[in-house]
Amino acid sequence: MIRIAIFGFGAVGQGVAEILMQRERIERWIGRYEVVAVADSRGSLCSEDGISLKEAIEVKKRGSLPEGKSVMEIIESMDFDVAIEATPTNIETGEPGLSHIRACLNKGSHVITSNKGPLVVAYKELAELAKRKNVKLAFEATVGGAMPLIKLAKRDLAGNEIISIKGILNGTCNYILSRMEQERLSYQQILAEAKELKIVEANTSYDVEGIDSAAKLVILANAVMEMDATFNDVEIVGITSITPEAFEIAMEKGYTIRLIAEASRDGLRVSPRLLPLYHPLAVRGTLNAVLIQTDLAREVFVIGRGAGKIETASAIISDLVDIYGNDRTN
Amino acid sequence: MIRIAIFGFGAVGQGVAEILMQRERIERWIGRYEVVAVADSRGSLCSEDGISLKEAIEVKKRGSLPEGKSVMEIIESMDFDVAIEATPTNIETGEPGLSHIRACLNKGSHVITSNKGPLVVAYKELAELAKRKNVKLAFEATVGGAMPLIKLAKRDLAGNEIISIKGILNGTCNYILSRMEQERLSYQQILAEAKELKIVEANTSYDVEGIDSAAKLVILANAVMEMDATFNDVEIVGITSITPEAFEIAMEKGYTIRLIAEASRDGLRVSPRLLPLYHPLAVRGTLNAVLIQTDLAREVFVIGRGAGKIETASAIISDLVDIYGNDRTN
Numbered sequence: 001m002i003r004i005a006i007f008g009f010g011a012v013g014q015g016v017a018e019i020l021m022q023r024e025r026i027e028r029w030i031g032r033y034e035v036v037a038v039a040d041s042r043g044s045l046c047s048e049d050g051i052s053l054k055e056a057i058e059v060k061k062r063g064s065l066p067e068g069k070s071v072m073e074i075i076e077s078m079d080f081d082v083a084i085e086a087t088p089t090n091i092e093t094g095e096p097g098l099s100h101i102r103a104c105l106n107k108g109s110h111v112i113t114s115n116k117g118p119l120v121v122a123y124k125e126l127a128e129l130a131k132r133k134n135v136k137l138a139f140e141a142t143v144g145g146a147m148p149l150i151k152l153a154k155r156d157l158a159g160n161e162i163i164s165i166k167g168i169l170n171g172t173c174n175y176i177l178s179r180m181e182q183e184r185l186s187y188q189q190i191l192a193e194a195k196e197l198k199i200v201e202a203n204t205s206y207d208v209e210g211i212d213s214a215a216k217l218v219i220l221a222n223a224v225m226e227m228d229a230t231f232n233d234v235e236i237v238g239i240t241s242i243t244p245e246a247f248e249i250a251m252e253k254g255y256t257i258r259l260i261a262e263a264s265r266d267g268l269r270v271s272p273r274l275l276p277l278y279h280p281l282a283v284r285g286t287l288n289a290v291l292i293q294t295d296l297a298r299e300v301f302v303i304g305r306g307a308g309k310i311e312t313a314s315a316i317i318s319d320l321v322d323i324y325g326n327d328r329t330n
Numbered sequence: 331m332i333r334i335a336i337f338g339f340g341a342v343g344q345g346v347a348e349i350l351m352q353r354e355r356i357e358r359w360i361g362r363y364e365v366v367a368v369a370d371s372r373g374s375l376c377s378e379d380g381i382s383l384k385e386a387i388e389v390k391k392r393g394s395l396p397e398g399k400s401v402m403e404i405i406e407s408m409d410f411d412v413a414i415e416a417t418p419t420n421i422e423t424g425e426p427g428l429s430h431i432r433a434c435l436n437k438g439s440h441v442i443t444s445n446k447g448p449l450v451v452a453y454k455e456l457a458e459l460a461k462r463k464n465v466k467l468a469f470e471a472t473v474g475g476a477m478p479l480i481k482l483a484k485r486d487l488a489g490n491e492i493i494s495i496k497g498i499l500n501g502t503c504n505y506i507l508s509r510m511e512q513e514r515l516s517y518q519q520i521l522a523e524a525k526e527l528k529i530v531e532a533n534t535s536y537d538v539e540g541i542d543s544a545a546k547l548v549i550l551a552n553a554v555m556e557m558d559a560t561f562n563d564v565e566i567v568g569i570t571s572i573t574p575e576a577f578e579i580a581m582e583k584g585y586t587i588r589l590i591a592e593a594s595r596d597g598l599r600v601s602p603r604l605l606p607l608y609h610p611l612a613v614r615g616t617l618n619a620v621l622i623q624t625d626l627a628r629e630v631f632v633i634g635r636g637a638g639k640i641e642t643a644s645a646i647i648s649d650l651v652d653i654y655g656n657d658r659t660n
Contacts, residue, residue: 148487151482156478156482284608289610296643298641300632301633303632314626318488
């Protein structure tokens with residue numbers, strides 16, 4: 001019996017809960033399980049025998065989880081085998097996720113996280129701690145949403161040297177730029193329209209200034225390319241000063257503009273770059289697209305949904321199967 | 331000590347040998363190994379203590395391997411842990427690969443193959459035999475060359491239901507069609523030019539008639555979608571009657587034409603289809619591109635090199651690491 005704790009119960013945490021409610025499907029992969037705790041910043045539901053996820057989602061929809069144990073109290077007082085850490089990202093302090101992950105690893109629980117903050121701030125410390133405690137720290141959901149980027153680069157391309165990783169890691173920027181390409185409207189017009197249509201969130205500064213992409217790039221560089229990079233190592237230029245005229249000139253020559261994050265031995269960089277219009281990375285809409293350049297397999301591109309409640313939850317579930325499951329290759 | 335036998339010593343077999351000669355790199359992944367036999371249809375080099383791959387490649391370059399044990403004699407008389415089966419594909423009989431793989435699995439050796447024939451003819455039998463003998467049958471190299479398609483769909487997307495797989499599985503067809511798109515020349519002109527430039531092989535009928543794509547589709551359907559499909563289940567239309575006029579009309583509307591192989595619950599089909607010019611599957615040149623449609627992660631596209639000596643060998647090496655190695659996720 002696998003005992004699961006879910007910390008953070010926003011879109012991603014609820015997405016995980018919705019998938020875990022499909023008990024028959026998930027038990028085919030990992031065997032029997034119970035969710036013994038669900039907690040957010042204001043409350044929690046806990047039971048050693050397993051809580052009702054349906055109830056947790058309904059309670060949350062009506063307001064917030066009932067007052068109860070805090071995440072740290074749950075970690076200290078309850079038995080669970082794996083924690084799903086899906087609290088909000090803070091890339092400066094890594095908190096509260098960083099303390100949660102540290103405490104879980106220290107007590108010998110596996111951790112699966114969608115939270116970029118702790119990994120940007122303390123990847124090396126956490127990876128070494130997990131190794132020392134002989135548990136897994138899995139974080140497929142932190143980069144590229146549903147795309148299995150980390151598993152692909154670290155495992156499926158085994159035997160290869162990874163030369164560089166580059167691509168589009170932020171769907172909001174890509175939505176804005178690909179609309180500018182198609183409509184030749186200004187950055188401001190597209191952004192305002194997208195906010196009105198609720199395609200992008202109200203506060204997009206993390207996105208459009210390249211900060212979100214840079215955080216993901218740091219995680220890829222450390223996890224896949226075995227670098228020891230921090231956020232300050234990334235040279236960052238956002239998309240806020242790209243004009244319709246820049247697109248005009250680019251497109252006359254058969255090019256478009258995308259915000260590209262790149263990690264190579266030359267360093268880490270996030271910046272708007274020209275791409276041939278037919279280039280596999282020149283995707284449209286909110287898609288993410290990444291090119292993994294290796295010495296044997298050469299170029300491998302992955303394109304998919306970089307965000308979304310169920311899409312991100314899917315990456316967390318794939319990590320869960322990775323830890324406990326029998327995959328389809330057996 | 332892992333004892334490896336290589337059967338088939340054309341481009342792929344030699345590519346594997348070249349990578350295995352980088353002993354320091356590969357031992358980091360799988361530990362100590364020796365290649366105890368290399369055989370092709372006309373001869374072999376064998377030694378229980380390990381042969382020199384450098385010598386094998388040099389001998390082969392000068393003509394063929396020295397007369398010696400046949401593949402079947404090697405399987406019967408020698409000890410090895412894993413066979414790399416890279417003999418030429420025959421999708422009607424599966425031979426000689428089918429007999430090789432059967433015999434290896436039966437004696438309890440793992441098999442890694444780049445040979446589509448045996449899997450198209452007898453996937454189910456071979457998969458069940460491997461399971462019964464508790465050994466691995468790995469075949470990443472049969473579909474999509476260097477692209478880790480099978481590992482991605484079967485393992486990285488664990489927890490997902492795979493709804494359909496569709497895409498471009500033949501680089502020769504894609505080269506011809508994407509050149510027709512760009513140059514508006516006839517199929518015959520592009521083909522003749524490509525043969526002259528040695529971009530495609532002299533005999534392309536397997537490619538342009540859609541047979542190669544169909545064979546790969548059968549493997550994907552059986553291995554990833556758990557179907558029980560055979561070659562005759564595939565509805566096949568090739569690319570030989572596509573005219574420049576067809577491209578003209580498609581492109582006026584913002585579309586292009588590609589040879590698409592698709593497996594879904596509606597069946598298996600290989601046929602030329604319209605794609606929006608900016609669609610992620612509308613890649614150019616000899617690239618392959620595949621869309622895996624799932625219920626949770628939604629669309630995941632993979633694009634990469636579908637063929638090539640080292641690229642295909644890379645997939646075989648990744649299978650070898652999969653069987654014996656410690657991947658980078660630990």
